[in-house]
Amino acid sequence: MKINKGEAARRRKSSGFTLIEIMVVIVILGILAGLIVPRIMGRPEEARRTKAALTLRSLDSALKLYRLDNGVYPTTEQGLEALIDKPDTGTVPRNWREGGYLDSIRVPRDPWGNEYVYIQPGEHGDYDLSSYGRDGEKGGEGDAEDINLWELE
Numbered sequence: 001m002k003i004n005k006g007e008a009a010r011r012r013k014s015s016g017f018t019l020i021e022i023m024v025v026i027v028i029l030g031i032l033a034g035l036i037v038p039r040i041m042g043r044p045e046e047a048r049r050t051k052a053a054l055t056l057r058s059l060d061s062a063l064k065l066y067r068l069d070n071g072v073y074p075t076t077e078q079g080l081e082a083l084i085d086k087p088d089t090g091t092v093p094r095n096w097r098e099g100g101y102l103d104s105i106r107v108p109r110d111p112w113g114n115e116y117v118y119i120q121p122g123e124h125g126d127y128d129l130s131s132y133g134r135d136g137e138k139g140g141e142g143d144a145e146d147i148n149l150w151e152l153e
Contacts, residue, residue: 049147052110052133055110056130057152059083060149063083066097069096070095074120077090079118080107081107084106112131124150129149130148131146131147133146
């Protein structure tokens with residue numbers, strides 16, 4: 001099958017995009033970016049707060065396992081480190097689980113790089129467990145608001 005010269009020229013002209021088609025695509029992408037990017041940009045702080053809440057629940061479970069094994073919760077002095085390394089001060093646990101109660105070699109920090117706050121006995125239960133949020137200080141509002149275990153649903 002032989003293609004004549006006119007048909008070959010027409011095929012070359014129709015292959016590729018015109019400048020107008022490219023401009024339309026760029027405008028559409030610009031509109032989509034203008035609508036979507038502002039919604040996505042507010043999400044990182046929300047994600048950090050969610051991660052902190054999940055970690056608080058995980059630490060809560062580990063503390064409950066510690067109590068089941070040893071009959072008591074770690075003291076404030078022993079802190080959350082008692083979930084990683086067997087305490088040698090205060091009430092030394094009798095049946096401390098070899099390998100600890102967390103799947104890591106150190107106590108996790110909150111998403112802002114601060115230590116979780118553990119107080120035993122607590123004002124809101126057997127112990128209080130919190131993240132002081134973005135500012136790392138007790139109290140705060142908005143993104144700096146504390147995340148407390150006893151307030152989680």
